[in-house]
Structure formats: structure tokens, C-alpha cells
Amino acid sequence: MMNEKMRINKYLSASGVMSRRRADSFIMSGRISVNGVKAVPGMMLNGDEEIRIDGKLLDKNPDSEKKVVLLYNKKRGTVTSTVDQGKEKNNIIDAINYKTRVYPIGRLDKESEGLILLTNDGSLVNRLLRSDSGIEKEYEVSLDKEIESRDISKMEKGGLELVPGRRNKPLKIRKISPSRVNIILTEGINREIRRVMEYYGYRVMKLKRIRFGNILLKDLKPGEYRELSSKEIRELTS
Numbered sequence: 001m002m003n004e005k006m007r008i009n010k011y012l013s014a015s016g017v018m019s020r021r022r023a024d025s026f027i028m029s030g031r032i033s034v035n036g037v038k039a040v041p042g043m044m045l046n047g048d049e050e051i052r053i054d055g056k057l058l059d060k061n062p063d064s065e066k067k068v069v070l071l072y073n074k075k076r077g078t079v080t081s082t083v084d085q086g087k088e089k090n091n092i093i094d095a096i097n098y099k100t101r102v103y104p105i106g107r108l109d110k111e112s113e114g115l116i117l118l119t120n121d122g123s124l125v126n127r128l129l130r131s132d133s134g135i136e137k138e139y140e141v142s143l144d145k146e147i148e149s150r151d152i153s154k155m156e157k158g159g160l161e162l163v164p165g166r167r168n169k170p171l172k173i174r175k176i177s178p179s180r181v182n183i184i185l186t187e188g189i190n191r192e193i194r195r196v197m198e199y200y201g202y203r204v205m206k207l208k209r210i211r212f213g214n215i216l217l218k219d220l221k222p223g224e225y226r227e228l229s230s231k232e233i234r235e236l237t238s
Contacts, residue, residue: 005044006126008034012051017058017103018081019190026053047123067121069105069233071215072096072225076113080104092116096225105129105212106137106188114139114209115217117228127237128213129188138211139183141193144203146178151200162195171196212236 009023018026024041026032032039033052045051051058072092074080080092092104102118105125119125128135158170172184183193194204210217214235220226228236 005046006130008032008039008043008045009041011045011047011126017053047126066100067124068100068102068119069121069124069228069236070096070098070102070118070225071217071220071228072116072118073217073220073222074108074113074116075222076111079110080107080116092118095223098225107190108209109191109194112207112209113222114207115212115215116209117212117215118225124237134186135213136211137185137188137209137213139185139193140176140206140208140210141181141183141197141204142206143179143181143197144205147175147181147202149175151202152181155196155200160196160199162189162192162199168192168196 008027009020012018012023013020017023023032027039027041027043030038031054034043034045034049036050039051074092075095078090078092078095090110093102096102096118098118100120102120103122103125105117105119105128108114108116117128127133152173152175156171156173158168161167166189168189169185169187174182176182185192189195193207197204215228215232
């Protein structure tokens with residue numbers, strides 16, 4: 001069970017199923033049910049509900065099922081949304097083909113690569129992705145041209161309205177080379193880094209996540225995964 005209730009659209013977004021906007025659209029169209037009843041906008045979840053999208057069970061997450069967390073090195077072109085599994089040939093669930101049904105903790109857009117965690121523990125997803133969790137996500141970003149120091153200073157302040165009614169938090173940015181930077185985020189606005197760079201006139205050529213909290217990608221090869229140890233999971237959630 002989650003430590004706190006969460007709006008259904010945020011729950012689906014945090015679980016990597018679909019964006020909040022798309023969830024709202026599905027809810028308004030009557031395509032999502034909760035415990036056998038059609039979902040309504042603003043519905044609050046505690047993590048134990050049976051959710052179905054177009055009649056397909058999302059995640060029962062039985063208590064008897066062994067909880068696992070996977071570290072996966074996502075290849076560029078792999079889709080992390082799980083709602084279209086079976087329709088999208090490069091879906092992350094099919095790519096991993098794990099013995100137990102797992103869900104991404106957050107998302108990496110199709111053109112991004114690197115570290116993404118997956119689990120069969122719905123409550124863990126929401127603990128890690130709560131807006132007040134403050135968990136750092138670290139990225140290596142290559143740009144189409146040299147980045148100016150004055151633009152870095154502006155980016156670090158945050159405050160851009162990247163989506164209607166929501167401004168991004170301050171970023172930590174370190175210049176690695178003329179056109180490469182290291183960026184640390186503490187929240188997850190959809191395509192945040194790409195949107196910030198585009199706002200200041202840069203185009204992202206390559207974006208790779210290398211860290212999620214205390215978990216590092218290290219030398220895990222693209223397309224490979226490993227299970228986190230109990231110690232790693234405790235440290236991640238402490």
C-alpha cells in the first residue's frame with residue numbers, strides 16, 4: 001500500500017503507463033475502470049486497486065508475489081510506455097521478457113537511453129516518484145553546438161513553464177566539454193531536458209541517464225538488465 005493517496009492520472013504517469021494528459025483523455029472516454037467501476041477525473045488511489053485499461057488488467061500486484069526491482073540499460077528506440085504492449089514492437093516489457101510482470105519506474109522517452117528501473121511493486125513506484133521525494137536522476141547530454149555559460153546559469157534557475165501550469169525546478173548542470181553537459185534533476189516533467197534545451201536554442205543529440213538515486217548504470221551493456229540486491233533497494237528507499 002502507498003504511504004499516501006495519489007490522483008489516478010498521476011499514478012498512471014508515475015507508473016510509466018501513460019502521461020497525465022493521456023490518462024485524463026482515457027478517463028473521460030470511459031476506457032479506464034477501478035475495481036470494476038469507471039474511473040472519474042481526480043479519483044484517488046491507495047495502490048491496492050484493480051485497474052483496467054480497455055478491459056486489460058494493469059497490475060494486481062499480489063502480496064504473495066516476490067517483489068523485484070530490475071536495473072535495465074534501455075537502448076535508444078525502445079518505448080517505455082506499457083499500455084501499448086503488443087502493439088509497439090520495441091516495447092520495454094517485451095524487450096526485457098522478464099519472468100514476472102514488471103512496470104517501469106518513471107519513463108525515458110523513445111529517443112533517450114540508459115538507466116531505467118522496473119518493478120512489480122506498485123507501492124514502490126509511487127514512493128520513488130512522489131513529487132516531494134527529491135530523488136536525483138543524473139544524465140549525460142550531448143548537444144548540437146557548444147553551450148554558452150550564460151545559458152547554463154539561466155537553466156540552473158529553473159522556473160520555465162514547460163507544461164501548462166507547471167514550472168520546472170532548478171537544475172544542476174556541469175559542463176563536460178563544449179557541447180556535452182551532465183545534468184541532475186529532482187523531478188520528472190515529461191521530456192524536461194529536451195524542452196529546456198529547445199527553449200534556449202539547443203538540440204539534444206544524445207541523452208543518457210546514468211544514475212537514479214544511489215543506483216548507477218556503470219558497465220551494464222545496452223539491452224541488458226540485472227536484479228537489484230536487497231541492500232540496494234533499502235538504500236534507494238531510505
